[in-house]
Amino acid sequence: MCYIARCLLSPWGTCRHCRPGKNRTCRTCSGTGMRPRIGWRLYVYARRLHRDGTR
Known part of the structure; x- marks a missing residue:
């Protein structure tokens, strides 16, 4: 539950490939240093799947 709240409050995390800078x-x-x-x-993905399935 904590990870779900963290993703909803802050969907962007640091990039693992260029973390130091x-x-x-x-x-x-x-080149932004941030990725979803x-x-x-x-x-x-689940939201789009639901939206496309209910059209």
Whole structure:
């Protein structure tokens, strides 16, 4: 339950590939240093799946 709340309050986490500093050439996060959490991506996937299934 705590991880779900954390994903809803702060869906962005630090990039694992360029964690110490922002790497402008990082393809994972496009050089921002932030990327969506796994829980947030699962939530968005389920929400879109429900939305597309009920049209």
